[in-house]
Structure formats: C-alpha cells, structure tokens
Amino acid sequence: MTPTTSPQPTARRATGTRATRVLGIVTLVMLGWLLLFGLVLSPADIDQGDAVRIMYVHVPTVWLAYLAFIVTAVCSGLYLFGRRHSLGFDRVAGASAEIGVVFMALTLISGSLWGRITWGVYWQWDARLTTTALLFVTYIGYLAVRGLEGTRERRARRSAVIGLLAVVEIPLVHWSVRLWRSLHQEATILDTDLDVDIDGLMLFTLFSGVVAFTLLFVWLLLHRTRTIALDDLLASRGLDRAIAERRSEVTSSGSIGGGS
Amino acid sequence: MTSPDLSPRPVEPVVGRRRRRVLPSLVLVAAILAGGVVVTRFLTSAVDYYCNVDEVGLREGCDRDRRLRLQGTVTEGSVETDGLTTSFDIEFDDVTIGVDYDGEPGGIFKECIPVVVHGYFDSSNDRFMGDRVEVKHSDEYVSVNDARLTEARESACQPSA
Numbered sequence: 001m002t003p004t005t006s007p008q009p010t011a012r013r014a015t016g017t018r019a020t021r022v023l024g025i026v027t028l029v030m031l032g033w034l035l036l037f038g039l040v041l042s043p044a045d046i047d048q049g050d051a052v053r054i055m056y057v058h059v060p061t062v063w064l065a066y067l068a069f070i071v072t073a074v075c076s077g078l079y080l081f082g083r084r085h086s087l088g089f090d091r092v093a094g095a096s097a098e099i100g101v102v103f104m105a106l107t108l109i110s111g112s113l114w115g116r117i118t119w120g121v122y123w124q125w126d127a128r129l130t131t132t133a134l135l136f137v138t139y140i141g142y143l144a145v146r147g148l149e150g151t152r153e154r155r156a157r158r159s160a161v162i163g164l165l166a167v168v169e170i171p172l173v174h175w176s177v178r179l180w181r182s183l184h185q186e187a188t189i190l191d192t193d194l195d196v197d198i199d200g201l202m203l204f205t206l207f208s209g210v211v212a213f214t215l216l217f218v219w220l221l222l223h224r225t226r227t228i229a230l231d232d233l234l235a236s237r238g239l240d241r242a243i244a245e246r247r248s249e250v251t252s253s254g255s256i257g258g259g260s
Numbered sequence: 261m262t263s264p265d266l267s268p269r270p271v272e273p274v275v276g277r278r279r280r281r282v283l284p285s286l287v288l289v290a291a292i293l294a295g296g297v298v299v300t301r302f303l304t305s306a307v308d309y310y311c312n313v314d315e316v317g318l319r320e321g322c323d324r325d326r327r328l329r330l331q332g333t334v335t336e337g338s339v340e341t342d343g344l345t346t347s348f349d350i351e352f353d354d355v356t357i358g359v360d361y362d363g364e365p366g367g368i369f370k371e372c373i374p375v376v377v378h379g380y381f382d383s384s385n386d387r388f389m390g391d392r393v394e395v396k397h398s399d400e401y402v403s404v405n406d407a408r409l410t411e412a413r414e415s416a417c418q419p420s421a
Contacts, residue, residue, distance in 0.1 A: 043403035043404055043405050043406075044403070044404045045401050045402065045403070045404065046402040046403070046404050046406070047368050047370075047373070047397055047398075047402075048368055048397065048401075049368075049404075051368075052401060055401075116366075116367075117367065117368070118367050118368050118395055118397050119366075119367045119394045119395050119396070119397075120365060120366030120367030120369065120392075120393060120394055120395055121366070121367075121392070121394055124394060125302040125305065125306050126306050126309045127306045127307055127309060129306075130298060130302045130303050130306040131303075131306075133298055133302075134295060134298045134299065134303070137291050137294045137295045137298065138291070138295060140287065140291045141287075141288055141291035141292060141295065143287075144284045144285070144287040144288035144291055145284070145288060146284075147283070147284030147287075148284050148285065148288070149281060179307075180306070180307040180308065180309065181307075181308060181309045181310055181331070182306075182309055183309060183310075183376060183394055183396055185396070185397055185398060185399040186399045187399065188399040188400070188401065197398075197399060197400035197401065198400070198401040199401055199402060199403040199406060201403065202401050202403065243264075246264035246265060246266060247264055249264065249265065250263070250264045250265075
C-alpha cells in the first residue's frame, strides 16, 4: 500500500472541524428558513392546495440524490483513471452513494405521499417511478458490492466500475417523462422549453430547499468520508498490531533460543 | 534472525463478523433480482402507460376489447354521482368517451383536469367502466392568491391536444 492510499494518523480523531461546524450551523439556518417558507410563507396551489408543500422536500431530495450519484461517478473515474489510484476518491464515492441512497429513499417516500394526495394512488409503475425505482435498486447494489470480500483496492476497483456505469441511468430517469407517456408530470424548471410555470414565491421556496439540501449534502459527505477514513485507519492499525505481534514472537523466541 | 511466522492463526468464529461478510452478498442478490423484476415486469408497460382517448381502436395496444388505461381531460359539467357510481366524460383532441366509475375518484379529481382511467369498455352501452382513476396534474403551480387566478381557471379546461 502506498503512503498516499492510507489515511495518515493524526492527532484528531473526530470528523468535525471548525469549517464543518460553521457549515453545519449555516445548513441548520437554511433548513429553518426552508421550514418557514415551505410551511408558512409560500402559498397553497390552486389545484393541489397545501399538498404542494411536499414539493419543497421532494424536489430537493431527488436533486441531492442525483448530485450524490454524479459525485460518486466523478470520484469513481478519478480513482480508476487517476495516476495514483488514490483510495481517498473511493471513500468520497462510497460516502456520496450512501447519502444518495438515503435521499433517494426519501424522494420515493415523499413522492408516494404526494401521489396519494394528488393522483389518488401511492404508487404506479409509470415511466418515471419505474426508472427511479431501478436507479434506487442499482445504487443499493453498488453499496452491496462495496461491502463484498476482497482487498481494499479490489473492492474500490469493482465499485468504481459500477459507479461509472450506474450514473447513466440519471438522464434516463429525468427524461423518462418526456420520452414516454407518464403519470408523473413533466419537469417544471429543468425543462427544454425554458418556460417556468411556477408562482414566484413557490419558486423561491423551492430554490431555498435546493440550497439547504445541497449544504446538508456537503456536510454529510465531509463527515461520512472522514468516518470511512477512520474505519480504514482502524483496519490498518489492526494489521500493524498483528505484524508487531509476529515480530515480538520472533524476538522472544530468538531470545529464548539464545538463552538455552 | 528467524523470519516471523506469517501463517494464518486460528480465530474464534464470530457470528457478527460472519453476518457482515454474508449480508452484502445477500443484498446484492436481492438488488439484482429486484432490478430484474422491475425491468422485465414493469418497465415494458411503463413506457406506454396509457392510450389517449382519440387513439382507442386506432393505435396498436389501444383496442376496445382489452383492458386499457385511458387518458383524457374531464369534460366541464359532465361529472355526476348517485352515491355509488361517478359518471363523467373524458376528452382528448375532440374525441369524447363516457366513463362510469364505482365510487368516488380520489386525488384532486375535478372537472377540467387530465385523468388516467383504468378499466374496460362495456360492449352493451359503449361506456368505459373504470375501476381506478388517477389524476394527472400538470407541471404548472399557481398560487391560490394569484391575481391570475381567474385567468388560470378559465384556461384550465382547455383539453390538451
């Protein structure tokens, strides 16, 4: 193992720094801001009534999941094609995928609740929901592959390949409502016709949600990546301890042999 | 100097460790199976989720004698209910079909809103017997306080073509 691939022991063992604490506070403030606008200040929708407020969680969580999976793909590429094959990139990829899966689950749950109120059903196998379910299952598989047996490098290589392949599903999910006939509505903002059909305050609240959840993602990613690094450090320390034990066996047997 | 003995040492089997080793494999198998089911069972029908009202009997897969998912806009003034059955018309591109649905449609069902009705044609009266109604709301979000409210309401019942 090269020095660059193993986390260096440091004096600190916590995952937080001054910067992450500031980021955490800013994230909390933004989430409070989102609650205020999402639940109090933004108006109800003419058709959906107050159910539209689910959008301020549903859209940011799916945005965050997409972002997380893209980060996973980028770091997978950097690990695979980088000169040093740094395990640091693999740790970021894994941490990002974990966060993405959690938020994709939240997307599916919030979407089901929203669907029950507006469509009249919790779930329907239409194009958007089916491709989203497939994306979710794919990244659960990715996380499972990361947990399979093998050396750290071998596991990193395997999961990097899957991380790069799986990200191709994201455009398919996003454009599924355009490519095929779907119960799910088309995109309101990220659409090709650039015609944003949403009330100004609703759009502002939605934007606040995206910013708040993006900050949350960065905060979670930093902490989770450092946790994985500490896990690796712990594992390498176990190896160091085993080697030290073997050496001490040799030393003691040598001293016993020398004495007899 | 004697070289260290690097042969593996016997380790007490730990249940938790074994579980940690097996769990990812089980999750991976479950994920592959679930993905396979989603692709083979659901993705095929998902890409062609509904037939528009004007495609009945004309488009492949939209035959009158089979179970259909029919999409159209609820015609203004057509909704009637007798407590058990809700009757309404749905239209698309100047073609209208009458629907009978047992019960009260859920969601934000109302006149002038696009819906997908699951069901089949009753050959005796040529009406569509729905057993599920899903509201297909648009990608527009309009505030209830909006000054354009009247305008939005007026334009809401323009069936999409």
